[in-house]
Amino acid sequence: MRNLQINELAALLKEFVIGGRFLKQTPKLSRDEMLAWQFVRIQKLVAYAWQHIPFYCEHYGKVDFEPDDLKSWDAFHQLPLVTKDDVINHFPDQMLRTGYNLDDLIVSRSSGSSGKVLDICYDSEAMVIYSLAGLRLYQMGFKYRPWHNQLYVYTSPYPMDSVFGLYPMHHVSTLTEIPQIAAAIERIRPELLVCYPSHLKQIEPALSERAKSRLKSVSVNSEMSTQAERDYLSERLGCPVLDEYSSEELTRIAAQCSCGNYHIFEDINYIECVNDSNTTDNEPEIIVGTNLHNYAMPMIRYVQNDLGTLIEKDCACGWKFRHLVNLQGRKNDSFLMPSGKEISSGFLLDATYEILLTWRDAVVDFCLIQRAFDQIVLQVIPDAGWTASIEAKIIERFGQFFETGVGFRIDIVEECEKTKSGKRNPIIRRFDV
Numbered sequence: 001m002r003n004l005q006i007n008e009l010a011a012l013l014k015e016f017v018i019g020g021r022f023l024k025q026t027p028k029l030s031r032d033e034m035l036a037w038q039f040v041r042i043q044k045l046v047a048y049a050w051q052h053i054p055f056y057c058e059h060y061g062k063v064d065f066e067p068d069d070l071k072s073w074d075a076f077h078q079l080p081l082v083t084k085d086d087v088i089n090h091f092p093d094q095m096l097r098t099g100y101n102l103d104d105l106i107v108s109r110s111s112g113s114s115g116k117v118l119d120i121c122y123d124s125e126a127m128v129i130y131s132l133a134g135l136r137l138y139q140m141g142f143k144y145r146p147w148h149n150q151l152y153v154y155t156s157p158y159p160m161d162s163v164f165g166l167y168p169m170h171h172v173s174t175l176t177e178i179p180q181i182a183a184a185i186e187r188i189r190p191e192l193l194v195c196y197p198s199h200l201k202q203i204e205p206a207l208s209e210r211a212k213s214r215l216k217s218v219s220v221n222s223e224m225s226t227q228a229e230r231d232y233l234s235e236r237l238g239c240p241v242l243d244e245y246s247s248e249e250l251t252r253i254a255a256q257c258s259c260g261n262y263h264i265f266e267d268i269n270y271i272e273c274v275n276d277s278n279t280t281d282n283e284p285e286i287i288v289g290t291n292l293h294n295y296a297m298p299m300i301r302y303v304q305n306d307l308g309t310l311i312e313k314d315c316a317c318g319w320k321f322r323h324l325v326n327l328q329g330r331k332n333d334s335f336l337m338p339s340g341k342e343i344s345s346g347f348l349l350d351a352t353y354e355i356l357l358t359w360r361d362a363v364v365d366f367c368l369i370q371r372a373f374d375q376i377v378l379q380v381i382p383d384a385g386w387t388a389s390i391e392a393k394i395i396e397r398f399g400q401f402f403e404t405g406v407g408f409r410i411d412i413v414e415e416c417e418k419t420k421s422g423k424r425n426p427i428i429r430r431f432d433v
């Protein structure tokens with residue numbers, strides 16, 4: 001991801017100074033007011049995508065849809081869905097506005113959960129909105145001030161490390177060893193910590209009371225954690241531990257307020273929960289989202305592949321945004337080491353993501369499988385750039401992640417294994433305990 005340029009940072013600063021007025025007002029809108037606001041944005045976005053993005057023109061052409069047909073929510077809900085494979089297979093030429101230069105955009109790369117590289121592009125205007133939404137998200141946990149330090153443990157850095165010195169942000173890679181992450185917290189003494197819940201569980205016992213006393217809030221993301229786990233960690237750390245639900249494709253989707261409810265960020269995405277034929281009443285449904293700000297690479301009725309239920313109810317925090325309940329995220333497996341130590345799926349995804357990004361022309365697809373406590377296999381479908389030296393480097397790198405005595409090898413395959421239920425999953429554990 002490229003860093004924000006001076007003019008983009010200046011736009012962000014201006015918004016911070018005037019208080020991100022739009023984002024502060026929208027949580028107070030009534031349901032009807034919000035729907036009306038969203039519908040106007042969606043009409044504009046769909047018309048734009050149909051006119052300027054080759055994929056959408058073709059996708060909607062298949063059902064004879066034209067933007068003038070979009071006169072009601074019903075008509076919008078009839079539009080064909082967009083899947084992760086659609087996005088990967090049509091990137092970049094068919095997914096970006098014709099004539100857009102990739103270098104002008106902010107590109108966020110991830111492995112997603114399909115095992116393939118997923119690139120999502122935003123323009124700087126959208127990036128400013130997402131940054132403001134991030135600021136609002138962290139303010140749900142505490143009074144986040146411009147001089148407070150944030151430390152975030154994540155795959156890649158934000159496209160800035162501060163806004164002209166305000167809101168300083170320190171990044172540590174998720175692949176960093178726990179004692180080094182704890183050392184960074186002791187050194188920086190952040191007020192705000194943003195990390196995976198599996199990391200937080202391991203970091204907490206390694207922290208001094210001094211570092212804990214400085215922390216004012218922790219925001220966890222990317223992996224499923226239970227309320228009981230977060231309550232326990234909150235008690236140990238002496239500050240709120242709130243969960244956030246977001247994705248590279250849709251950015252901010254929902255976050256927990258101080259009352260513990262997950263509010264949809266209605267001014268960032270229009271979220272639907274779509275019934276799939278296998279679900280019955282009262283079961284969570286598939287989360288589908290339309291990002292209301294991304295014109296560089298529109299995400300319209302994008303299938304997020306997680307499950308949840310949307311409800312409308314009052315919240316003591318005063319926000320009118322709908323609540324997301326029964327959230328069930330991607331079911332990737334964690335690995336178990338002989339000592340009993342668990343390696344989270346988030347960490348494993350980041351480790352494999354590193355391979356994909358370092359050698360982009362070497363790997364078509366992969367699957368990391370733990371067959372027994374002491375046996376891990378990386379299945380690789382090689383691409384043109386695959387060499388023995390890359391293989392040796394991957395074996396050396398993965399050797400650092402697993403305990404001594406755990407065998408690791410690479411199998412070259414034509415097709416990767418699937419889960420028991422026949423699903424594609426880049427991280428699979430074949431045994432139960």
Ligand SMILES: [Zn+2]
Nearest residue numbers: 257261315317
């Ligand atoms: Zn609330």
